[in-house]
Amino acid sequence: MASWTAESHLGNSPFLKRVYEASTATESRDVYNEWAQQYDKDLEAEDYAFPKLAARALFDASGGQPEDNKQPFEGLSILDAGCGTGLVGIQLAEFGASNLVGLDISTGMLEVARKPGCYSALEEADLSKPIAKPDDSVDAVICVGTLTRGHVGPKPVLEEFARVVKKGGNIVATVLDDIWESGGFKAEVERLRLAGNIEVLRSDVVGVRASSNVGGRLLVLRKR
Template identity: 30%
Template sequence: MSKKFLDDAYNLNSSQETQDLYQDWAASYDDEVAENGYATPRRVAAALWAHLPEPQTPILDYGCGTGLSGLALHETGFRALDGMDPTPKMLEGAQAKGVYRNLKGFDIDDPAPLQNGAYSVIAAIGVIGTGAAPPETFDLLMKALPKSGILAFSFNDHTLDDPAFTSRLTDWVDTGAARILFRESGPHLPRQNLNSDVILLEKA
């Protein structure tokens, strides 16, 4: 029986632990999340397409992992997809999906891995949250967007319970620096009884 990694993903304490787990998980990641009914990528893609049904919109899939998010975006209709992920083995999985124009790695501890203004739409699907990218990643992505740019992302139940993450969203909205275009709760990993909020956030 192959090792299961999902439960371990919510008990990580450092960026190195996170990268090591995802490097080991890469070969079985798609199968394990599929077994648990992983629904968030399609939900984010559908929300973004409903708001912006333009196939050639350049989208950065940040933390693309094995490419399940890119696959969902592609199946929804988007065709100009670039991906970034810090885990080499995960990027190999993304390459195999055949839906990205470009894929690149980055140092997980790099405080500024993005070129500001390069994309008007950034997707971070299942990326920012407990056991994954830290709270400051939210600010990093928002600052990289131009005015009127859109961050399409998700917060799962674990993340919604953690003010370190939710306060980032609240701060941007309450100060008028961004506005919520869409927010909806729904299934994330239904076989784990986990939901997520899918959110489209426009930078002011």
């Protein structure tokens, strides 16, 4: 489930209030289906920074160097969880990613994501439920704009990310900063760390807009 971020950091799209007030996955899916054709324009107008920040963070965590944009993503299987209209896929493709699977609750969003041709597969999925992927089946997971108010909570999704990624693989996710603690994300990350499932590489406060340095949390984890 892709999402807009906090009203305090991005503009007030007419769809924003409806998204946050949705109480079921069906309601969320219906709003995003309606929003899909306008979504990219709305985010571009607000200088939305998360897709580029997250893609770069995954590139860096995977051992990439600034002068070598194609490595190490060539051949790497990446799961884009909550891919929305494919903004993250476009960024990853610029770094050479070619084996990219996108999941989203909205078929309307997935249809938009299909157009640039960045994904090898696009699948409908509700991330508030277990992910229909085998254990240790992907090299990396990225999740941008989905861990926010009224959307996907920390359980079971963070543990599911750790389950499907291979040992030594990286997980990059953005979390709305004002629910990082109150929404239970910090506690769940710590639980998984203490259980020996993950190593926390980064947990930085970042800007939702490119012109800001507040509003978001960039999380980079590695599976042990």
